[in-house]
Amino acid sequence: MNYDKINRTFDCEPTLTDTQILDFCRDGYLILEGVIDDETNQRTCAYLNGELPSNPSYIPEGRTRRDLERIRNSHEPSTLYLEEWFIDNVILNPQVTGVLRSLLGRNVGLPVLMSRHSTNCPSPSQGWHHDGGFVSGPKINFIEVFYVPQDTPPEMGPTEIVPTSHLDPPYAPELAQGVSSAGSAGTLAVHSQSILHRKSDATASGVRHMLKYDYWRTVSPERDWIIEPDFNLGTALSDRIPRHLTKYVADMYNWLCGIGDDFLITGGQSGPGVSENLIGPHYGPYYKGESQPGSI
Secondary structure, rough: OEEEOOOOOOOOOOOOOOHHHHHHHHHHHEEEOOOHHHHHHHHHHHOOOOOOOOHHHHHHHHHHHHHHHHHHHOOOOOHHHHHHHHHHHHOOOHHOOOOOOHHHHOOOEOOOOOEEEEEEEEOOOOOOOOOOOOOOOOOEEEEEEEEEOOOOOEEEOOEEEEEOOOOOOOHHHOOOOOOEEEEOEEEEEOOOOOOEEEEEOEEEEEEEEEEEEEEEEOOOHHHHHHHOOOOOOOHHHHOOOOOOHHHHHHHHHHHHOOOHHHHHHOHHHHHHOOOOOOOOOOOOOOOOOOOOOOOO
8 A cells, every 4th residue: 555645646556457446337325244344333423423522633724623623523523634544444444445446556645535314213214315526428527435334224224226327328216126235334335426326214313423435536438457368348337237328338438448539439339349150341330440330
C-alpha cells in the first residue's frame, strides 16, 4: 500500500479479474461482508454517538477547532477522515482498496465528504431513489461506499440495492426489485453512485448507523486489473449478460479498458454478443481496429 497523505491518494495492487470487472459493470455493486474489524466498528459507533473524543491528526487549512466540532456533530461528519484509526482501518482497508484500485486505476483519490444516515428503529422503508447528482453512462469516475459499523440484519432496515439500475436506459422505480445489503458489523457495499436504492423497513429497536462516501479517479482508464489470458469479451457478454443490457455493459467495460472511443456499438445482430452460427462476418462490425467482433 502506498498512501500519499499530502495528495490524499493511495495506490496498491488490483484484486479484481476481467470477469469480476464485467460483473460489476452488469450489477453496479458488490458486497464486502464484515471486512472492518470489531474494534474499529465499535470506535466508529462511539464517535457517531458522541462517546469518543475527537483526536484529529491535523486541522485543515482555513478551518478551526470550532469548525471541526460543528462538522462532527452535523449530518456530514467528515472529521472522521482526520482520525488516523479511521483512515487506516476503514478508508484504507485492504479488501476495499484492491477493489477500488481495480475500478478507478492508480492513485485513487480519498473521500472528502462523509454522509451520515442514522435511523431510530423501528422505521418504515424509504422510497426508491437515486442520490443527488447521479449521472448514468459508461464512465466510472468515482465509486460510492455504504459502511455499516454495527450488525445490520434485515430487521434493522439495511439498504436495498437494485442491480443494473445504474445503466442507461433509466430504470423504472416501480419495477424495482432490490437486493438487501444486510450483513454483520463492518460490511461495505461498494457501488456505482447512480444505482437505485432505499433504506428497507426496520422492525427491530435500536439505532442503525450507515456512512456513505466516495472515492475518486485521478488517472485515465486502462485495463490494468488482473487480466485473464483467455478472457473474450464477446463470449463473456453472451454467457453472463442479459441481451437487453449487453450494449450498456460492453460500453462500460470498454470505457474502463480505456478503449471506449474505439468501439462502435450498432446493436442488433451486429453485436456485441457473438454467435458460433454465423456464416460470414457481421454487416455492422462494432470494433474499429483489427480485432474480430467479440475479442478485445
